[in-house]
Amino acid sequence: MRVIIYEENQEEFYPLSNLVPQFNLRVGARTIAEHNAFFFRRHKLSFACRERFGVEPVRSTEPTLYLSGRLLLNAGVGLPRTDTKLKVDSATVGFFKKTPPLPCTLDEIRDALATIKDSKNINGMVVKKVWDLIGLNHTMLVKHYTAARRKGSMIRNAYVRGKNIHVARGARIHKLVFLDATDGPIYIDDDAELRPFSSIVGPSYIGAGSIIDRAKVVGSSIGPHCRIGGEVENCIFQGYSNKHHDGFIGHSFIGEWVNLGALTTNSDLKNNYGPVRVQIGSEDHETGMIKLGCFIGDHSKLGIGTLIPTGAVIGSFVNFAGGGMMDRYVRDFQWIVGSEKEDYDLEKALRTAQIVMKRRKVNLSRQYGEMIRILHGEICRSN
Numbered sequence: 450m451r452v453i454i455y456e457e458n459q460e461e462f463y464p465l466s467n468l469v470p471q472f473n474l475r476v477g478a479r480t481i482a483e484h485n486a487f488f489f490r491r492h493k494l495s496f497a498c499r500e501r502f503g504v505e506p507v508r509s510t511e512p513t514l515y516l517s518g519r520l521l522l523n524a525g526v527g528l529p530r531t532d533t534k535l536k537v538d539s540a541t542v543g544f545f546k547k548t549p550p551l552p553c554t555l556d557e558i559r560d561a562l563a564t565i566k567d568s569k570n571i572n573g574m575v576v577k578k579v580w581d582l583i584g585l586n587h588t589m590l591v592k593h594y595t596a597a598r599r600k601g602s603m604i605r606n607a608y609v610r611g612k613n614i615h616v617a618r619g620a621r622i623h624k625l626v627f628l629d630a631t632d633g634p635i636y637i638d639d640d641a642e643l644r645p646f647s648s649i650v651g652p653s654y655i656g657a658g659s660i661i662d663r664a665k666v667v668g669s670s671i672g673p674h675c676r677i678g679g680e681v682e683n684c685i686f687q688g689y690s691n692k693h694h695d696g697f698i699g700h701s702f703i704g705e706w707v708n709l710g711a712l713t714t715n716s717d718l719k720n721n722y723g724p725v726r727v728q729i730g731s732e733d734h735e736t737g738m739i740k741l742g743c744f745i746g747d748h749s750k751l752g753i754g755t756l757i758p759t760g761a762v763i764g765s766f767v768n769f770a771g772g773g774m775m776d777r778y779v780r781d782f783q784w785i786v787g788s789e790k791e792d793y794d795l796e797k798a799l800r801t802a803q804i805v806m807k808r809r810k811v812n813l814s815r816q817y818g819e820m821i822r823i824l825h826g827e828i829c830r831s832n
Contacts, residue, residue: 455497464746472518477589478654506553534568590652594634701742715757717742728778
């Protein structure tokens with residue numbers, strides 16, 4: 450059997466899904482795809498996503514299980530005997546296709562789904578909107594620690610509370626580090642470094658190669674090769690991003706290749722303690738969440754002293770300088786200095802991205818550059 454994980458309603462995950470397939474967004478210690486693949490380790494795994502990502506569609510010749518990128522499984526899926534939709538409560542989250550034709554592109558998957566009549570409930574959770582990733586992060590951090598069957602590690606240098614702490618062999622923990630696992634487990638991955646005067650409060654995950662430098666990290670998922678300082682609470686950092694200085698980021702999702710200047714701080718609670726609304730374009734969306742910070746797309750850079758309002762959405766390739774309060778919504782490819790705004794020139798954006806990525810020993814490939822050009826073209830056409 451083959452398993453295909455496909456993008457669905459990816460526009461609901463803006464701006465994080467601009468340059469990352471929806472199923473590769475992080476929640477807990479893994480991406481959505483990594484989480485679901487865990488239940489099918491003996492099966493062939495393929496993906497279906499937007500053409501910009503350069504993933505070649507796979508035409509399956511055997512019975513195939515299709516799983517939505519909105520799905521987080523709680524358990525394995527018992528396979529039905531006939532073509533069957535999979536549901537979590539009333540939401541369709543995939544299907545099993547036994548008989549040809551077997552779809553492989555997103556359009557074919559949507560068409561095939563519309564023809565299947567039988568349905569079956571499965572055990573899982575549905576990520577409907579981008580802010581659901583923040584709401585589910587604590588739960589998934591605990592699940593991933595438990596599923597990995599990690600045992601507590603011998604920790605020589607740090608001050609430790611609680612037992613559910615795993616430190617990979619290549620990780621480095623300096624003296625004067627505090628690890629508190631009383632409210633949830635802590636997982637420190639390969640080659641991560643925790644420098645003096647840092648504290649990690651669980652449940653938290655520190656990704657491979659990330660550096661935590663004089664920081665307080667609470668209930669957060671830090672992806673690979675990040676630089677974290679100051680205070681981070683209940684956040685997800687996708688990876689390869691910098692928040693190396695003092696300042697507070699809370700209940701937020703930060704994409705890749707983002708740089709947050711010194712003292713950058715966001716609000717994650719309204720003054721009236723009411724539910725947070727999120728603006729995308731000209732539309733407001735009710736989240737139902739009391740604490741919710743910001744969403745920052747890939748390759749955005751915020752200068753020193755930046756203040757980010759509650760529920761802000763900041764697109765990809767946004768440059769904000771001059772300090773002070775940002776708008777609640779900033780579209781992609783904007784260059785903002787004080788009250789002056791202009792479009793961010795594509796070639797300048799690509800050159801900067803190349804420099805930034807090279808600092809992490811990552812080359813800006815031709816395919817990735819083409820993805821950026823496609824995104825820029827979409828933005829130009831929509832304005």
